Amino acid sequence: MSSAPATAPVSPSRARKRKVRGRAEKSAARRAAIIAAALDEFSARGFAATRIDDVARRAGVAKGTIYLYFRDKEALFQEIVRTMLVPIVGVLEAPPPGDMPIRKLLEAFIDLFVREVYSTKRRAVLRLVMTEGPRFPKLAEFHYRNVVERAMAAMRALIERAIKRGELEHDALLRFPQLVVAPGIVAIIWSGLFDRFAPLDVTALMRAQLEILFGKEGAS
Amino acid sequence: MSSAPATAPVSPSRARKRKVRGRAEKSAARRAAIIAAALDEFSARGFAATRIDDVARRAGVAKGTIYLYFRDKEALFQEIVRTMLVPIVGVLEAPPPGDMPIRKLLEAFIDLFVREVYSTKRRAVLRLVMTEGPRFPKLAEFHYRNVVERAMAAMRALIERAIKRGELEHDALLRFPQLVVAPGIVAIIWSGLFDRFAPLDVTALMRAQLEILFGKEGAS
Amino acid sequence: MSSAPATAPVSPSRARKRKVRGRAEKSAARRAAIIAAALDEFSARGFAATRIDDVARRAGVAKGTIYLYFRDKEALFQEIVRTMLVPIVGVLEAPPPGDMPIRKLLEAFIDLFVREVYSTKRRAVLRLVMTEGPRFPKLAEFHYRNVVERAMAAMRALIERAIKRGELEHDALLRFPQLVVAPGIVAIIWSGLFDRFAPLDVTALMRAQLEILFGKEGAS
Amino acid sequence: MSSAPATAPVSPSRARKRKVRGRAEKSAARRAAIIAAALDEFSARGFAATRIDDVARRAGVAKGTIYLYFRDKEALFQEIVRTMLVPIVGVLEAPPPGDMPIRKLLEAFIDLFVREVYSTKRRAVLRLVMTEGPRFPKLAEFHYRNVVERAMAAMRALIERAIKRGELEHDALLRFPQLVVAPGIVAIIWSGLFDRFAPLDVTALMRAQLEILFGKEGAS
DNA sequence: CATGAATGAGCATTCATTCAT
DNA sequence: AATGAATGAATGCTCATTCAT
Numbered sequence: 001m002s003s004a005p006a007t008a009p010v011s012p013s014r015a016r017k018r019k020v021r022g023r024a025e026k027s028a029a030r031r032a033a034i035i036a037a038a039l040d041e042f043s044a045r046g047f048a049a050t051r052i053d054d055v056a057r058r059a060g061v062a063k064g065t066i067y068l069y070f071r072d073k074e075a076l077f078q079e080i081v082r083t084m085l086v087p088i089v090g091v092l093e094a095p096p097p098g099d100m101p102i103r104k105l106l107e108a109f110i111d112l113f114v115r116e117v118y119s120t121k122r123r124a125v126l127r128l129v130m131t132e133g134p135r136f137p138k139l140a141e142f143h144y145r146n147v148v149e150r151a152m153a154a155m156r157a158l159i160e161r162a163i164k165r166g167e168l169e170h171d172a173l174l175r176f177p178q179l180v181v182a183p184g185i186v187a188i189i190w191s192g193l194f195d196r197f198a199p200l201d202v203t204a205l206m207r208a209q210l211e212i213l214f215g216k217e218g219a220s
Numbered sequence: 221m222s223s224a225p226a227t228a229p230v231s232p233s234r235a236r237k238r239k240v241r242g243r244a245e246k247s248a249a250r251r252a253a254i255i256a257a258a259l260d261e262f263s264a265r266g267f268a269a270t271r272i273d274d275v276a277r278r279a280g281v282a283k284g285t286i287y288l289y290f291r292d293k294e295a296l297f298q299e300i301v302r303t304m305l306v307p308i309v310g311v312l313e314a315p316p317p318g319d320m321p322i323r324k325l326l327e328a329f330i331d332l333f334v335r336e337v338y339s340t341k342r343r344a345v346l347r348l349v350m351t352e353g354p355r356f357p358k359l360a361e362f363h364y365r366n367v368v369e370r371a372m373a374a375m376r377a378l379i380e381r382a383i384k385r386g387e388l389e390h391d392a393l394l395r396f397p398q399l400v401v402a403p404g405i406v407a408i409i410w411s412g413l414f415d416r417f418a419p420l421d422v423t424a425l426m427r428a429q430l431e432i433l434f435g436k437e438g439a440s
Numbered sequence: 441m442s443s444a445p446a447t448a449p450v451s452p453s454r455a456r457k458r459k460v461r462g463r464a465e466k467s468a469a470r471r472a473a474i475i476a477a478a479l480d481e482f483s484a485r486g487f488a489a490t491r492i493d494d495v496a497r498r499a500g501v502a503k504g505t506i507y508l509y510f511r512d513k514e515a516l517f518q519e520i521v522r523t524m525l526v527p528i529v530g531v532l533e534a535p536p537p538g539d540m541p542i543r544k545l546l547e548a549f550i551d552l553f554v555r556e557v558y559s560t561k562r563r564a565v566l567r568l569v570m571t572e573g574p575r576f577p578k579l580a581e582f583h584y585r586n587v588v589e590r591a592m593a594a595m596r597a598l599i600e601r602a603i604k605r606g607e608l609e610h611d612a613l614l615r616f617p618q619l620v621v622a623p624g625i626v627a628i629i630w631s632g633l634f635d636r637f638a639p640l641d642v643t644a645l646m647r648a649q650l651e652i653l654f655g656k657e658g659a660s
Numbered sequence: 661m662s663s664a665p666a667t668a669p670v671s672p673s674r675a676r677k678r679k680v681r682g683r684a685e686k687s688a689a690r691r692a693a694i695i696a697a698a699l700d701e702f703s704a705r706g707f708a709a710t711r712i713d714d715v716a717r718r719a720g721v722a723k724g725t726i727y728l729y730f731r732d733k734e735a736l737f738q739e740i741v742r743t744m745l746v747p748i749v750g751v752l753e754a755p756p757p758g759d760m761p762i763r764k765l766l767e768a769f770i771d772l773f774v775r776e777v778y779s780t781k782r783r784a785v786l787r788l789v790m791t792e793g794p795r796f797p798k799l800a801e802f803h804y805r806n807v808v809e810r811a812m813a814a815m816r817a818l819i820e821r822a823i824k825r826g827e828l829e830h831d832a833l834l835r836f837p838q839l840v841v842a843p844g845i846v847a848i849i850w851s852g853l854f855d856r857f858a859p860l861d862v863t864a865l866m867r868a869q870l871e872i873l874f875g876k877e878g879a880s
Numbered sequence: 881c882a883t884g885a886a887t888g889a890g891c892a893t894t895c896a897t898t899c900a901t
Numbered sequence: 902a903a904t905g906a907a908t909g910a911a912t913g914c915t916c917a918t919t920c921a922t
Binding site: 463502503505 | 907
Binding site: 484485486487488489569570571572573574575577580581583584588589609610612613615616618619621622623625626629630632633634636637638640644645648649651652653655656 | 704705706707708709789790791792793794795797800801803804808809829830832833835836838839841842843845846849850852853854856857858860864865868869871872873875876
């Protein structure tokens with residue numbers, strides 16, 4: 001969760017940390033440090049149990065500084081969730097190569113999910129949405145409109161095409177595109193609870209779901 | 221979530237509320253009232269944000285009374301989670317009729333899950349395990365040992381038999397029995413976040429997963 | 441400002457502090473202790489600079505206890521001001537003996553003011569109204585409706601009668617009954633600022649105003 | 661309270677705001693702007709509740725700039741009070757035309773008070789002295805020595821002469837010159853609290869006090 | 881000189897827990 | 902056993918003051 005590249009791949013070019021840095025640059029860095037620290041704390045303790053004091057300490061700034069960047073604890077929290085998940089949806093919406101078989105497309109989706117979400121701080125963000133969402137209706141709505149709805153629409157388009165082409169027999173997935181991510185969701189939850197006892201391989205889990213759909217490796 | 225019978229079916233024999241009640245009976249009723257109230261509050265606000273005061277008010281007892289029954293807030297919380305989920309695992313472990321085809325057995329499992337968990341206060345309990353578990357390692361471990369591990373073993377035995385009988389071709393489910401409940405988990409999370417925008421039919425979702433496994437209605 | 445009888449004369453019969461005291465009694469005593477402590481602190485430092493912590497310490501209770509009796513700092517403040525001034529207005533409104541000459545009546549008023557306000561914690565309250573009132577419009581309005589307006593009406597009735605009887609020649613006082621208390625107000629302010637340098641005798645000051653009105657001692 | 665000339669008449673010669681301004685000039689203007697802004701804020705909220713930030717914003721300077729001109733918040737506050745009230749006392753001390761009757765002299769005083777204090781930002785300053793004075797002994801002392809004491813001495817001289825001349829019968833005013841300003845003081849307090857409900861005409865109020873002293877209009 | 885970002889001490893308020901009744 | 906008043910540690914947030922630019 002603290003691995004260096006973290007969310008980088010999708011939004012690369014971060015300013016190199018040289019001695020000389022403009023105001024704006026330094027300010028952005030600070031803001032980023034606070035967000036990173038806050039994400040770690042929120043993930044570890046949940047919204048209510050997180051102390052602004054700890055976020056500050058972890059970010060290496062004074063408590064008051066946080067309030068220069070965020071109105072209050074909740075704003076800080078929402079900022080994190082709103083900022084970090086939306087970008088990948090865009091990637092998902094990009095029209096896929098028209099000739100690729102559905103199975104390959106879904107495999108690509110799994111790779112995207114594992115690489116850009118599961119192996120990233122975004123996993124923690126996603127978990128926060130799931131765990132704290134019920135207490136922050138605005139947040140849940142934002143997430144629904146900007147992530148879930150859009151992701152499901154993209155997924156449906158994919159599946160619809162596959163059905164038309166005869167690559168998929170039943171419409172179960174069309175009615176419930178959620179089934180494609182369900183294993184990913186379960187993996188995220190599992191990892192936070194049971195990895196100590198039995199680590200779970202996300203990729204393998206999600207691919208197993210594909211196997212069920214299309215059979216082991218063979219054609220569609 | 222507030223329906224009277226709630227978790228009754230699995231552990232029936234609850235003392236009838238007569239005017240004349242022994243000490244022990246009254247005490248047990250009080251304990252139950254506190255647990256019920258606490259579950260509601262914990263579900264609505266999460267562990268950290270729940271106030272003992274509110275639990276007391278909802279349970280119709282004084283704040284101090286709660287401490288006569290539970291060491292502290294955390295003990296109250298853990299008691300809930302430990303008490304309410306274990307019973308259904310037993311049901312799951314009961315050896316299934318040997319001649320029933322796997323699909324029927326899984327359909328029965330879905331019914332059990334929907335009836336005894338999803339439509340019950342246990343749904344809230346399960347969600348609490350998922351959301352608060354990371355902060356309560358003891359709780360996660362207990363849950364793993366007494367619920368997850370056992371449920372997965374039972375599920376595996378079922379699937380193993382099905383494979384041997386030739387009812388299932390691939391071993392994906394055997395390696396990842398989680399895939400059977402995954403849709404149920406997702407439905408629980410979804411319901412807390414997005415039901416306002418798009419309600420999700422658990423049964424339909426879980427059955428869709430079966431369709432994917434076995435094809436629409438027909439045999440495997 | 442901390443003299444024992446303080447506001448007693450108007451609302452006497454306080455429960456004697458015996459060992460045996462009922463819940464209600466003890467609660468009332470505590471509330472009174474908090475109000476007394478708060479008045480002292482507010483008087484000394486003003487609303488904004490008063491620390492609840494200090495009030496608690498002075499009242500001999502824990503900080504949290506204050507919040508059992510008052511919603512917040514402002515409620516505590518307003519309670520003080522609303523509680524302590526209204527009673528004397530009632531005294532003022534009691535119809536005066538019809539045959540007493542106006543000068544005597546005004547002298548009686550002065551005595552009342554000096555005895556029940558100036559020599560009492562009410563002086564501090566009155567000062568608080570004057571100094572903090574502008575920041576608490578609700579408070580100012582309450583004070584206007586329940587103290588100032590009523591007091592002025594009572595005073596006017598008095599003066600009107602005197603004029604009819606021919607005891608007063610001009611109507612200056614009728615138009616501005618405030619002139620009767622003005623010296624009292626000035627004395628209150630003066631005492632808080634300059635008593636170190638030049639103590640001011642309220643009674644003498646207020647009586648001097650009467651002298652101006654009626655001449656030295658003799659009839660009007 | 662925001663009228664342009666404000667306190668001008670007594671200390672006229674303010675630098676004209678031309679484009680070309682020397683360092684000193686610009687600096688003085690800045691200082692003045694800060695003082696003006698601070699007075700507004702202190703008047704509206706009191707010393708403790710006033711934020712340096714707001715003063716800076718209102719003055720159109722950066723927060724840090726204020727500290728270039730004033731050691732700290734308290735120095736800024738005291739500067740205001742010390743600067744703005746002393747000048748008028750000088751006017752008061754100027755020996756009055758020897759042949760003018762006392763009533764005219766007092767009327768002139770009232771005019772001075774209304775024109776140079778009540779209708780001016782000095783009213784706010786005077787109120788600040790009264791409300792905050794108790795918390796700033798140094799300030800109270802300064803004010804006593806430089807304003808009150810001197811004003812009272814001047815007033816006494818006037819009255820003494822009037823008595824010698826036989827224009828005043830009793831010595832009430834001599835013993836308590838405060839009675840002359842008392843109505844003015846009361847008007848200042850009243851205006852801040854009750855003007856919404858019942859505006860008070862200062863001039864009329866102060867003149868009513870004179871009527872009481874000398875009778876309506878006629879000679880002494 | 882000016883700026884305004886950063887600091888951190890300070891304070892109001894909350895809430896789990898205790899304990900006298 | 903039950904109560905709920907009392908406690909005080911904990912925490913979010915503010916704001917006077919500093920100082921690098």
